[in-house]
Amino acid sequence: MQIAPSVLSADFAKLGTEIEEITQAGADWIHLDVMDGHFVPNLTFGPPVIKMVRGFSNQPFDVHLMIDRPSRYIENFLKAGADIISFHVEAEPDIDKTIDLIAAGGAKPALAVKPGTPIQTVYPYLDKLYMVLVMTVEPGFGGQSFMGDMLEKVRALKAKAPELLVQVDGGINLDTIAEAAKAGVDCCVAGTSVFGAEDREQRIFALKARAFDAIAK
Numbered sequence: 001m002q003i004a005p006s007v008l009s010a011d012f013a014k015l016g017t018e019i020e021e022i023t024q025a026g027a028d029w030i031h032l033d034v035m036d037g038h039f040v041p042n043l044t045f046g047p048p049v050i051k052m053v054r055g056f057s058n059q060p061f062d063v064h065l066m067i068d069r070p071s072r073y074i075e076n077f078l079k080a081g082a083d084i085i086s087f088h089v090e091a092e093p094d095i096d097k098t099i100d101l102i103a104a105g106g107a108k109p110a111l112a113v114k115p116g117t118p119i120q121t122v123y124p125y126l127d128k129l130y131m132v133l134v135m136t137v138e139p140g141f142g143g144q145s146f147m148g149d150m151l152e153k154v155r156a157l158k159a160k161a162p163e164l165l166v167q168v169d170g171g172i173n174l175d176t177i178a179e180a181a182k183a184g185v186d187c188c189v190a191g192t193s194v195f196g197a198e199d200r201e202q203r204i205f206a207l208k209a210r211a212f213d214a215i216a217k
Contacts, residue, residue, distance in 0.1 A: 001177070001181055001185070001186070001187070001188060001207075001208055001211035001212065001215075002028035002029060002186060002187035002188070003026070003027060003028055003029075003187070003188055003190055003194070003204050003207055003208060004027065004028060004029035004030065004031040004062050004167070004187055004188070004189045004190070005022045005027045005030065005031060005189075005190055005191065005194040005195065005200075005204070006031040006032075006033055006169070006189050006190065006191035006194075006195075007019060007030065007031065007032055007033070007191075007195075008031075008033045008044065008191050009191035009192045009194070009195035009196065010022075010195050011195075015049070015053055016052070016053045016055075016056040017056070018195070019053050019056040019057050020056040020057060021200065022057075022194065022195075022200055022204075023056070023057040023058070023059050024201075025194075025200040025201035025203075025204055026201055026204040026205065027057075027059055027194075027204060028059065028060075028187070029059055029060045029061075029062040029084070029187065030057050030059050030060070030061050030062060031062045031064060031169070031189045031191075032045075032050055032061060032062065032063045032064065032082075033064050033066060034046060034050075034063060034064065034065050034066060034067060034077075035066045035067065035139075035140065036066070036067035036068060038067070038068050039066050039067050039068045039088065039090075039091050040066045040139050040140035041140050042140045046073075046076070047073070047076040047077050047079065047080035048080070050063065050077065050080040050081060050082065051079070051080040051081060054080065054081035060083035060084055061081055061082050061083050061084070062083065062084045062086070062167075062189075063077055063082040063083075063084065063085050063086070064086045064112065064133065064169065064189075065077070065085065065086060065087040065088070065091075066088060066091075066112075066139050066140070067087075067091065068091050069091065069092060069093070070085075070087040070088075070091060070092055070098060071092055071094060071097055071098040071101060074098060074101040074102055074105065075101070075105065077107075078102075078105035078106065078107055082107050083107055083108065084107060084108045084110055084130065084131065085102045085107050085108070085109060085110065086110035086111065086112045086131070086133045086167075087110075087111065087112065088111075088112045088113070088114065088139075089111050089112070089113055089117060089121050089122055090113075090114055090117055095111070095125060096125070096128070099111075099125060099128050099129065100128075103128070108130035108131065109128065109129055109130055110129060110130055110131035110132060110133055110165075110167070111125060111129055111132055111133070112132070112133035112134075112135060112139075112169075113132070113133070113134060113135060113153070114135050114138065114139060115135055115136070115137070115138060115147055115150055119132075119134070119153040119156050119157060122157075123160065126160065126161045126164060129164065130165060131164065131165040131166065131167055131186075131187075132157055132164060132165075132166055132167070133166075133167045133168070133169055134150055134151075134153045134154055134157070134166060134167070134168050134169075135150070135168075135169055135170055136148075136150045136151075136168045136169060136170040136171055136172070136180075137169070137170025137171050138170075139169075139170075144170055144171055145171050146170060146171025146172065146173075146176040146179075147170070147171065148176070148179055150168070151168075151179060151180065151183040151185075154166050154168065154180070154183040154184055154185055155183055155184060157184075158183075158184040165186045165187060166184060166185055166186050166187075167185070167186065167187040167188070167189065168180050168185050168187075168188055168189065169188075169189035170189070172188045172189060172190040172193060172207075173190070173192075173193040173207075174193070174206060174207065174210055177190075177207050177210050177211050177214075178210050178211065178213070178214035179214075180211070181210075181211035181212075181214040181215050182214050182215065188207070188211070190207060193207065194207075
């Protein structure tokens, strides 16, 4: 199980230091949530901020675009240092073009789906994707409760494309990560659970241990 702490829950006044700390604490990826205030009812940051903090970690930058028509901005995020770019199937009319833009720029393409979107909407693109991100909360804000019924999407994806990476985002903590692991999730985004812990290294270790134990049983 990979753990990708979401900087949405970090202290933005010292974002570079926060990213450096979670890297040293054992984060596998750094998850960066980009929101435009239109596709989702929240605003965060864009390519300039990602570029500024890129030097604080050597781990992959996992950029989750919660924005309308992301194809317009792919080049900017590539230049900023994104290694993995997820965009929402609901937000882009030309999905093939956007996937190709990401791949041509040297990053790994991923599609994300909101809770209300059938997982079958990503099936036509599976052979071109590095990963599918299944939202286990409504996108837009951190600290929401985990929607366990979304794991049916994970199981369906793993049955359809066993080698494809599947990530979940929303409500992941020491109680819910076991469910995710059993369903076949490869990477869990964890915001509040990691950044809110007194000992972040211990929390990342504990999350991985819970996932491992759940799979081993």
